Amino acid sequence: MPEDWSLTAEEQRAWRRYVEMQHGLERHLAQHLQREFGMSEADFEILVNLSESSNGRMRAVELADATQWEKSRLSHHLTRMEKRGLIARQPGENRYPEVVLTEAGWSAIKACAPANAARVRQLFVDVLGADRLATLSEIAGDVLAAIDQHQKSDSSVGDRGR
Amino acid sequence: MPEDWSLTAEEQRAWRRYVEMQHGLERHLAQHLQREFGMSEADFEILVNLSESSNGRMRAVELADATQWEKSRLSHHLTRMEKRGLIARQPGENRYPEVVLTEAGWSAIKACAPANAARVRQLFVDVLGADRLATLSEIAGDVLAAIDQHQKSDSSVGDRGR
Numbered sequence: 001m002p003e004d005w006s007l008t009a010e011e012q013r014a015w016r017r018y019v020e021m022q023h024g025l026e027r028h029l030a031q032h033l034q035r036e037f038g039m040s041e042a043d044f045e046i047l048v049n050l051s052e053s054s055n056g057r058m059r060a061v062e063l064a065d066a067t068q069w070e071k072s073r074l075s076h077h078l079t080r081m082e083k084r085g086l087i088a089r090q091p092g093e094n095r096y097p098e099v100v101l102t103e104a105g106w107s108a109i110k111a112c113a114p115a116n117a118a119r120v121r122q123l124f125v126d127v128l129g130a131d132r133l134a135t136l137s138e139i140a141g142d143v144l145a146a147i148d149q150h151q152k153s154d155s156s157v158g159d160r161g162r
Numbered sequence: 163m164p165e166d167w168s169l170t171a172e173e174q175r176a177w178r179r180y181v182e183m184q185h186g187l188e189r190h191l192a193q194h195l196q197r198e199f200g201m202s203e204a205d206f207e208i209l210v211n212l213s214e215s216s217n218g219r220m221r222a223v224e225l226a227d228a229t230q231w232e233k234s235r236l237s238h239h240l241t242r243m244e245k246r247g248l249i250a251r252q253p254g255e256n257r258y259p260e261v262v263l264t265e266a267g268w269s270a271i272k273a274c275a276p277a278n279a280a281r282v283r284q285l286f287v288d289v290l291g292a293d294r295l296a297t298l299s300e301i302a303g304d305v306l307a308a309i310d311q312h313q314k315s316d317s318s319v320g321d322r323g324r
Contacts, residue, residue: 005280011287012279014299018286021302022184023230024309068185117174118167124180125173127308132301137176139294140183146289147186 025123032119037112042077044116047086047101047109056101059092063099081105187285194281199274204239206278209248209263209271218263221254225261243267 007015026041033039039047049066050056058066064074078099081087086105092098101109125133169177188203195201201209211228212218220228226236240261243249248267254260263271287295 005283006276007279007283007287011283011295014295014302015282015286017299017302017306021305024306027230028309028312068189114168117169120177121167121169121173123308123312124177124305125169127304128301132297133173133176135294135297136301137179139290139298140176140179142289143183143286144179144186146285147190150190150285 028123029116029119033112033116036115037108039108039112043081043086043108044112046077046081046099047105048113050087050099050101050105051109051113056106057090057092057098060089060097060099190285191278191281195274195278198277199270201270201274205243205248205270206274208239208243208261209267210275212249212261212263212267213271213275218268219252219254219260222251222259222261 030041033041033044045067046063049063050058053062060074060078063078064071067074069077078087078089082089084104085102086108088100088102090098090100128136192203195203195206207229208225211225212220215224222236222240225240226233229236231239240249240251244251246266247264248270250262250264252260252262290298
């Protein structure tokens with residue numbers, strides 16, 4: 001790697017500050033979900049995805065795609081949530097396994113989603129204000145496009161050489 | 163929670179886009195460290211902290227504070243890194259346990275830190291540009307201050323009532 005790829009002190013400070021914000025937000029939101037609702041971030045992510053699907057059910061592969069979790073992590077986590085009665089696993093159309101929100105799962109997400117959104121507003125949306133929120137949204141789009149570009153070039157390097 | 167704390171569609175879109183960027187960056191940087199250096203994000207975080215301390219050594223409590231990890235997670239991870247020869251644990255001054263970078267640990271961080279910084283530049287710093295980077299740094303400071311404020315009021319509620 002050429003040396004001039006390194007970060008200036010100011011760039012490094014900005015990057016670290018961003019990482020610190022990210023960890024701070026994650027930790028605060030996770031603690032809040034845990035303390036108020038006995039819910040982990042992972043539980044919440046699964047429940048949100050299912051509750052926003054057309055009828056509270058998704059194929060396991062769609063859920064893996066939406067969460068970007070490893071298959072084994074997803075499967076273990078779904079087993080734990082099934083034991084707690086929050087979801088059920090059923091064979092769906094064409095026998096593809098589907099994950100379904102139970103009534104307890106619906107109640108859980110209806111209780112904690114508004115409280116989580118309120119925290120997001122207090123700690124993030126209202127702190128940024130509309131202009132900076134729009135800038136951040138634009139930044140996120142650009143960074144995601146750059147990652148996408150790099151992943152493509154990484155895999156084409158892989159195809160050629162490794 | 164009053165209902166008007168909920169997010170508008172646009173606010174929710176911006177928040178999700180931000181979360182997506184964060185996950186995308188984390189995943190990409192982690193994959194890169196793993197593939198090129200056989201190093202996890204957790205390994206990297208420990209090595210960076212130690213390498214930036216005054217002489218490659220920190221008390222375990224300082225490391226817990228810097229990483230914000232649970233004590234048991236830190237202890238397990240340090241055991242694994244010790245087995246791989248990257249760090250050593252020694253009694254320090256006043257017999258407080260200290261964590262020390264070994265020569266292999268120094269070599270590892272010297273190899274992977276520049277490569278990681280180069281990815282951060284390519285996918286983040288250069289994508290944002292100086293102005294947006296400054297805005298993001300300011301945003302991060304404001305959000306961290308808001309979290310700090312909330313944590314104080316959460317714990318004072320705890321003191322009073324629970």
